[in-house]
Amino acid sequence: MTATTQRLSQSAGPPVKRRLRNYLLVPRFQFKYTAMVVGVTVVVASVLGVQAYTYSKGQTEMLTINKMEAKGDAISEQFVKDMERYSQAEDRKVLMGILGGILLLAFALGCTGIVVTHKLVGPAYRMKQLLREVRDGHLKVQGRLRKGDELQDIFEAFSEMIVSLRAAQEQEIALLDAAIARAKEAGVPSEAIADVQRVRERMKAALD
Numbered sequence: 001m002t003a004t005t006q007r008l009s010q011s012a013g014p015p016v017k018r019r020l021r022n023y024l025l026v027p028r029f030q031f032k033y034t035a036m037v038v039g040v041t042v043v044v045a046s047v048l049g050v051q052a053y054t055y056s057k058g059q060t061e062m063l064t065i066n067k068m069e070a071k072g073d074a075i076s077e078q079f080v081k082d083m084e085r086y087s088q089a090e091d092r093k094v095l096m097g098i099l100g101g102i103l104l105l106a107f108a109l110g111c112t113g114i115v116v117t118h119k120l121v122g123p124a125y126r127m128k129q130l131l132r133e134v135r136d137g138h139l140k141v142q143g144r145l146r147k148g149d150e151l152q153d154i155f156e157a158f159s160e161m162i163v164s165l166r167a168a169q170e171q172e173i174a175l176l177d178a179a180i181a182r183a184k185e186a187g188v189p190s191e192a193i194a195d196v197q198r199v200r201e202r203m204k205a206a207l208d
Contacts, residue, residue, distance in 0.1 A: 023118045025125045034113030038106050045105055049098040056094040060087050123151040127158060137206045139166045169203055176200040 024030055064083045123145050130141060141159050145152055176196060183193050 023114055025118065026121045030114055030117040030121060033117050034110055037113050038109045041109055042102060042106050045102045049102060053091075053095055053098055057091050060090050119148060120150045122146070123149045123155060127151070127155060130158065130162075134162065134165075137202070139169060139206045140208075166207055169207060173200060173203050173207075176203070 064087050067083060126145065133140070139162055141162050145155050177200065180193055180196060180200065183196075184190075
């Protein structure tokens with residue numbers, strides 16, 4: 001960033017700190033993007049989870065059969081029931097672990113998606129506000145992007161554009177001042193240059 005642009009960008013004071021309520025600047029876009037990422041991840045994780053659960057269930061059944069074979073003729077009806085409960089409990093633990101992992105992953109990706117989209121939407125939202133100010137005739141850059149935000153290069157280019165416009169407008173104001181001064185020295189009535197003075201004041205106001 002050039003020195004002039006940096007001074008102009010910092011004129012409004014330190015950057016605004018992030019707050020939780022400010023993370024959803026464009027909720028529709030941010031939720032849509034996050035939902036897509038979370039949805040795809042959950043589907044893939046669910047498919048892998050089903051395969052893992054099926055494999056784990058098979059291993060549990062194999063372990064139960066081995067224990068029953070090791071028991072031999074001493075096997076009893078109660079032992080069979082105990083083994084069935086053990087198998088079901090182990091399978092349930094695996095299932096709960098898989099479901100819990102998928103939910104935790106979805107939550108983590110959801111939070112990450114909001115944060116990541118905020119780093120993109122935040123600068124775009126800020127630049128949209130600045131463009132409206134320029135549209136309304138205010139040639140100044142208030143504040144700057146926060147560290148870690150995206151679109152830093154675009155914001156820098158925008159700031160440099162404002163600096164160029166301000167410089168051009170300052171030159172125009174200087175030319176108007178000189179023209180007004182010459183007109184007054186030539187004895188031109190104030191009423192005749194009133195319109196020019198009003199234009200000059202409007203141009204000056206855009207720089208304040």
